Each structure stands twice: as C-alpha cells, then as structure tokens.
Amino acid sequence: MSRKFEPDHTDRAILRLIQKDAALSLADIAKEVGLTPTPCWKRIRKMEQEGVITGRVVLLDPEKVGLGVSVFVAIETGDHSAAWIERFAATVAKLPEIVECWRLGGDVDYLLRVVVPDMAAFDTFYRRLTADVPSLRKVTSRFAMERVKSTTALPL
C-alpha cells in the first residue's frame, strides 16, 4: 500500500513550482522546467494518478475570515484501547475546528491544532471535546501568539 514514487529531476522541479503556486499555466510551468506543455501535463496527470499529488486547494488568510486564533492541544490519555482510539478518531474527524491531529511517540499521546474565532469559541470547543472523549488524563492547551512560518510546500 502506498508504494513510493520516484520523481526524476524534472518531476521534482514541477512539484516545487506547483506546490507554491498551482495557478501557474502549463505554458509557464513548461517554460520554467524546459519542456513543452504536453509532456508537462502528462507528468502532472501521472503524479495525480499515482497519488503523489493529493489535491489542489485554495489557502485563506485566517485573520481575514475571523479565524485568527490557533491553539495547540496536547493530550495524554489514560486509555490506550482500540475502542478508545477509534472513538477519539471519530470525534477528531467530526470537529471541524480541529485542523490537525497527530499521534506522537513519547510523553504526549496526541497533538491537535484547533482554529477558532476567539477565546470564547475555544472554551466552547474545549468543553465539547472533553465531554465527548472519555479518559483524558491530561490536556494542555497552548495559544499561538504568532505564526512565524507556515507552508504546505514539502522540502523537495
């Protein structure tokens, strides 16, 4: 499952470009990587089919849409059963404020990033989370003061 794809130099050049700006026309991409639009398009289509490219999305300015508050929530659970994990995953999937959830190794079991309009909304979220998920041993919330860097572009 999920066999690796071996992008060559040109594939990587294409990916580097469209990871930063997916609005580039094929003609522009082609010129940049030294090809014509057709082979460029074939490479991109192939990478989409192979699942290397998982999607094209629009990014928003959180402040501008009134969602300027990001909170990191570190969770330690007291229950590591499969049933608990499943339930937790379901809750995470259900709550749209949770934009990221990682299972970690070490002292912290899960790390979430939660996006809300303000502190009051976070409180509402927090109550819902702790009400929905049983056996939370320790929950630590840290508020983001500043987004120093944030990119969706992987270091290719």
Next chain:
Amino acid sequence: MSRKFEPDHTDRAILRLIQKDAALSLADIAKEVGLTPTPCWKRIRKMEQEGVITGRVVLLDPEKVGLGVSVFVAIETGDHSAAWIERFAATVAKLPEIVECWRLGGDVDYLLRVVVPDMAAFDTFYRRLTADVPSLRKVTSRFAMERVKSTTALPL
C-alpha cells in the same frame, strides 16, 4: 493593516468549496452555489485582491515523495531579546525542513514542525538548528507516529 473582510453566505459557500478542491471549474462552483460563472468569478477575484485568498497550491503525499517523517520540536529560549528573535526567525525562514513555526504563550516559546525523510536526516537537521541558534534553553523533539487528521481548510 489586514482589515477584516465580510464574506456573505455565497462567498462562504464558494470558499468552502475551493478550500477543498481548487480544481473545480467556475461552472461547477457556480452550479453548486446557485449562480452563473461570471458573478462567481468576480467574487473569487475580489477575495484574491482583498487577500482573503492567499494562494492556490498543490498538496503532496509526504510518504510518496519520501518525506514521511514529521517531528514536533518544542523550544524554550533563554534569550528573549529582539536580536535573538530576529536571528531565530531568519534561521527558521532559511531551513526548508521547517514547514511550520509558531510562537506560543506559556511554558513553550516556539513549536516547530519539521519534515524529513528519516531519522538520520532529522539528526542532521537538529545539529544544524542547534548550531545556528544560540541560547536554546530546552529543546524537546517528539516524533509523529500517525497523521490522524490534517487539513488546510479552515472551519467556515
């Protein structure tokens, strides 16, 4: 600076759609939100000009391109001077493995997410980071075992 934009119901519907799939044609978006392509296009262009939409990007499967390891690095600094902060920010901007960097309130000063191919690469990164940045009081690295959820779509 960065005045807020007040998207109406239709704007929000458009944003919800293209946050998930920016490859949708105007005709599809228009049909979905109950408009024709032209006003749809005008709304999108306006939101781009206003800075609500900050970009269009392609997302990749990290595993497929051999960047399956994400590490969260929590940093506590011993120096809170403006000079240190500036230097730290410069280093963060320079290192492409750092895909996210947040300044937090509370015990942890900064939280980074670092993307690398494997543990060895993380070690290389870690040495470079600690060599480049002075006055790090405490650095805690936590490895991601599983990406339970990860979306670029804000909860509109």
Next chain:
DNA sequence: CTTTTAGTGGAAAAATCTTTTGCTTGCAAG
C-alpha cells in the same frame, strides 16, 4: 546487427474553461 517496444517529447487540433463585455434588474439615496 537489426527489429521491436517502452518511454519521453513535440506540434497542432479539439475541447473546455476563464475572462470580458454589455445589458438588465432591484434597490436605495437624492
């Protein structure tokens, strides 16, 4: 040595999508 086949690229045509233009309507300020 050929011959074949798979892989990669290119030019041009076809199909589709984006962007512009011009017109219409509704509504509110004067």
Next chain:
DNA sequence: CTTGCAAGCAAAAGATTTTTCCACTAAAAG
C-alpha cells in the same frame, strides 16, 4: 421619480487544458 450603484446573466472573446498523432531514443529481444 430618477440617478447611481451593486449584483447577476448571457453571450462573445480569449486562453488554457487536453487529446491526438507523430518523431526520436535507448534498451531488450530476436
């Protein structure tokens, strides 16, 4: 009233994407 936006629609114009078909190369097969 009527003037002046603001928002939407349809159709035309302009680009871009996608297809089709062909050429070239290198490596495997005969």
